[in-house]
Amino acid sequence: MTPEQLKARLETLAPGTVAEVMDLTGTQDHYQAIIVSPAFEGKLMIHQHRAVFKLVQAEVDSGEVHALTLKTFTPEQYKALVGS
Amino acid sequence: MAHPLRSKVEEITQNNPVVIFMKGTPDFPQCGFSARAVQVLRAAGVTKLVGVDVLSDDPLWEALEEATEWPTVPQIFIQGQFVGGCDIVTEMFERGDLQKMLQG
DSSP: OOHHHHHHHHTTSSTTOEEEEEESSSSSSEEEEEEEOGGGTTOOHHHHHHHHHHHTHHHHHHTSSOEEEEEEEOHHHHHHHHTO | OOOTTHHHHHHHHHSSSEEEEESBOSSSBSSHHHHHHHHHHHHTTOOSEEEEEGGGOHHHHHHHHHHHOOOSSOEEEETTEEEEOHHHHHHHHHHTHHHHHHHO
16 A cells, blocks of 8 residues: 555545655555544544544555554644644 | 453453553563553553453453454553553553543
8 A cells, every 4th residue: 555545545534634644664564644633533542543443444454554553633632732 | 242251351440440451460561562551551640550461361361352352462441441552552641641531
């Protein structure tokens, strides 16, 4: 899965979702993603992560995506973090 | 049919405020991720931490995995609720969410 494909997939989570994807190893199977989505509001972090992993379940199961480290934020949390 | 030890998992997690299913014990962890999770919980102010060593209780681990559908240890429960593994708990600690949850 290319970084562009992964980004597009992650952004299908909900309208207004923005994903930033980093290929950690250059082999297109170890990724880190920062995802900002209004769909995360009011959810425990584990449920945020589970919602994201559902989107790439097939690729994780097949081994095409071997590792995906997530950082999830609501838009509000992200604004507070970057201070803008 | 549910795993016969599911009720034991529920009993442990419902009757203790903070529980970690881990490799080893809180004082003698046998895995780096388990060790880090214990450190984070203690740094967040947890004094009564109940540790369950999955290495010494294989069938219980099977029941736990079935209950949470989470494939790895450690697994942390707060007030009976499954919160996550090492990465999630660490991230929640860094954001201050873990401390809030422990107070609530």
